[in-house]
Amino acid sequence: MTSEAKLSKDDMTVCFILGGPGSGKGTQCAKLVQDFGFVHMSAGDLLREEQQRPGSEYGELIQNCIKEGKIVPSEVTITLLEKKIIESDSNRFLIDGFPRQLDQALAFEKEVIESTLIIYLECSEEVMLKRLLKRGETSGRIDDNKETILKRFKTFLELSYPVVEHFRKSGKVHTVPCEDSVEEVYARVKPIFAELFKQK
Template structure:
């Protein structure tokens, strides 16, 4: 796998953070449709790498995901950096990353600092129901009640401090997202529009 490369000057990155099932991927798809961002899902990239028979990291990724744990950041940042270079774009939505404070610092130092963090704030019970519903058809090894509970615990202990870190830098926009997809997007859209002003 190619190494981590710093993003060119003028690259715009928005981190989309939120608990498992808060709607990150769904909202990113709507932003991509309206604003032309390239959407990179850390989870999707890891699952893709996990299925790649030539990957030297596949088995390692598999064991972390299956256990609801966070994959070592060097692997995730390498995958994100590679996709950013391949895309030839300079505007990115990265969802499900960073999941720990050291990942945030590592990405900022080695790739680029984010200009904005969208934090999708959702009740645990709502997220659980969404994930169980998705699990009926997703085929994902982490959409089961045992792993979901582990993921909630990891999110609370390790990912919420990332949001708090960026709040100190006044980069976080908190979006309540228990409502429908369209209602949540109505709150997000003006924030993205405001970036160009």
């Protein structure tokens, strides 16, 4: 990993936005970008862009993982995120949908930078399924179908939820119920960041 990316925590705010598929991570991030000047990085979007990039060495691997609802190997995702952080002029980053499993969390914090806080958007599978099927009507995403969605739920519970539990031990996790409207959920999320930047 490049030494440039190993910036001190004082210089940088890195927040992980975690939650099951369809919990509203991207929607909440868009509002935080507007109010707090974050750069929003979606691990899923970065992987999809890389998959479509002509000549990508990871393209086929990423495509197969997405199709199967599996997790892309850590080093691929971390490389893409680190590149984006280094290229950016900002020092505030929201990373949504990452870390997807504990080894990603540990590797990112060791090799790139430690996270400042974690938002965990808590949502029932029933609500998330309804949201994703509705999104699938227009998104054109290959993973917005019921079979893949159910695989993604299983992957989240088995591999991603332990990440939330790991960070909870360090007191970094803010759990936010997210089955209400976008505005109601954001009314719970916004004060967490207002408080964070007041302290800095």
